[in-house]
Amino acid sequence: MWEPFGLGAERRVTVPDCRQVLVMVPHLVAGTRLMDVLPLLAADPRVQVVCTVPTGSPPGTEEFVAARGLATTPWDNALRHRFDLVVAASHRGTDLVHGPVMVLPHGASAAKSRRLHGHGLDRASLTRAGRVVPAAIVLALDDELALLSEACPEAVPHAVVAGDICFDRLTASLPFRDRYRAAAGIAPGETLVTITSTWTARSTFGSLLPFYRALARQTRTAAVLHPNIWQVHGAWQVRAWLADCPGLIIVPPEEGWRAMIVASDAVVGDHGSVTQYSAAAGIPVVLARTPQVRTNSLADRLAGSAPPLDLAEPVARQARRVPLTISSRPGGAAAVLRRTMYRLLELAEPDRECAAEPVPVHRA
Template identity: 40%
Template sequence: MPVGVRAHQWMTVPAAKRVLVIAHNLTTVTRLMDVLSVFDSDFRVQVVVSWSGTDPFTLGLDDFMRRLGVVTIPWEQALRTEFDLAIAASHHGGGLTEINAPVAIMSHGIGYTKYSPGNRKSEIGNRKSVNGQRQTFGLSPQWLLYDGQPIAEALVFSHPEQVARLERDVPEAAHTAVIAGDPCYDRMLASLGLRRHYRRLLGADDRKVVTVSSTWSDGSLLGSWPELLRSLLAELPIDEYQVVAFAHPNAWAAHGPWQIRTWLADCLRAGLVLVPPAEGWRAALIAADVVVGDHGATTTYAAAIGRPVLLAAFPDDDVVAESAVGLLGRLAGRLDRRRPLRAQLDRAVSVPEVRDLVTAVPGESTRLLRALFYRLMGLSEPPTEPVTARISDSGLTARPAPTAVSAHVTLDIPNGQATMVRYPAEIQPAAGTHLMVHIGHPQRTLRANADILGTDHEDPTDLLAAHPGCAMVATPDGTLTTRDGRHIDVGNPDYAPVIQAWLDSGEPLPTTITVNGTPVHPSSSASGNSPSSR
């Protein structure tokens, strides 16, 4: 079902045309999901998905399809079935020449931007250079021709620059080129107005959002500078910056989600928002104040929507110079690991020139793709206007509070002023600060050295009795219990280091303390049930 030999006996809606979507891996299928809105509200078209299983990065593909509710069929059945159209977003993995349908091939990135890195299986075998010239991945005879003839009825491009390279490198396929824009970029353009919404979901408020983007391979940001996330979290105060990160789905598939999260476990405890592989990365780019990235398509998309960009990794020799990514590499600033990171982030600038190479027809991709697909199917287009879906907020989560915080507090007691700068203590232990640690933190030494313990459920007096070095316990409602039995209500446990610093000064608590410009009104009561009296 719904394309089997006897499927007509069981189907409810007898669709006139059948479309096969060739998924390959999670990266390609997310790109293909951008274009399937062209079939919106058309009862005449039935879409099914299949993949050959030869791609090395298929982990998570079954679960993703199950969540979408898309019908999938075995690859063997797909090869035996006649379709009216097949859509692919990758040449990798083979099998396209065996499909019984007109084939349309799209780029699964931001055009064709990288040179072929090695011996990977193409339609006719291993890719090799021609006359000593390096071949562009997906845009060379080895990928596009079979027995000298084009594999696809239509090769979809976003810009004439890409077509010019096709005409130069594979003239036999030049007649199949169709400029139909970039549906991913168009969806981002349509979603720019949701920036505040995405930032609220990240818990960013008035803080700067630093979005870190990594493609896959050892030349990527994550592959060549894996410690960057820790360095950013150590250097950026948690009340002024929110660090968000995502990695290419191939990195998740190659290493496994458990491994990725385990490698970044201390960063997650320090407040890092890690976006899952399938969705959320585009919203994170829209929400960003600055993007740190590499030669992956996502960094170029960030530049194209006007975000300041810094490159933390960029293997220039692997990138096609004429492409949008190549232009980004020439124009964007490079992040220097030998210098303080914060100052570099704050000085990052946008690279608007990249936008003009991403697409020649901004906002028009859905219209142009629908015209192409319906022409290939021999079907009239629906009378309704094609739709462009805005970017889902799926994958964005509110900022997890760091579970161990080093807070440096400066007091101006006569004026009731306090300045507090906080860093994640697990990553940036700082001398001369107040250490606040949640009782659930897995590192015993941090818990034992804490001036302030945070708790969700435990009794504060019991915690104070069990931790003789702790001076105060904070609960989520902002109630602070001191060792001498006082209960101080400040409304937010984040202010606990300021209250402890004030108590350490020996001065009585005022009715109002201004913390980083925000008035805080501590109210105090005594319980007479202090651990010291027990």
């Protein structure tokens, strides 16, 4: 085995005596969020990051990890070793690994919006055999503490209100709007509308596919689709379904959606996180679909203030800026997350500055 840990590691490694950090990537959604966090461990020769993809993960997950050049270890091997820190953006499998676990949300808010599922801050999600699994439960909003306190009070001492590093990177990118528009091929004065979709049949992609064609015929249009759509149906099929949308910019699931949101004049979407992030960043939005969601969730708050889509009217005319608070620590997530990881690693933090970086330019 070629891992930088385990029996015989001292004969394999070039940089010795590192703390070992295991990054769990069970699907693309979690993986994209974790890529926002890993740079906080950069430039530290005391830390070695190793990634694992749990058995049964969707197609494309291992390829996503490999494309980022991360050291990897098979899931069954990861379960045989103890790590100094485990970083996850999903609860799946966190009770099986050995080491202090920091778990982040993989969308807007640690509390899920859909009514059909638990909100994710409940005892069933956070405990196994009467034990709170995560050593650190990352929350985006102060009011999520009240939800956690009601649903799983024994987990409150493990909670860390860090804000949202994905949102911080989005807002850090806002000053570079012209750069993102130019890279997407949007001419000065041209209107760009981005249509976003979560997954399931109640999403915009699942229920309003003809609208994609109609919108692309009206204005420059970009499509941001939930990674689960790509992983379940396949990239070829997604593009085939959108093949008759003239000039449509299809944003890949790995990266690019934040750049496209910043470049947009309006966003039309459903109850998913991308619509919520867009509204919170001050981009005008209009809601195409909102199924039953949990009362007072971010999706519920957005539905109460965003205009509903009128298919007979141009989208850009309908979109409005609506108030939505998505983080209680705007601009501060990077510092809180790094401090939390180094606390769990039992290492002193590096003395260099720590801040969220703007997202890369997405070439259409």
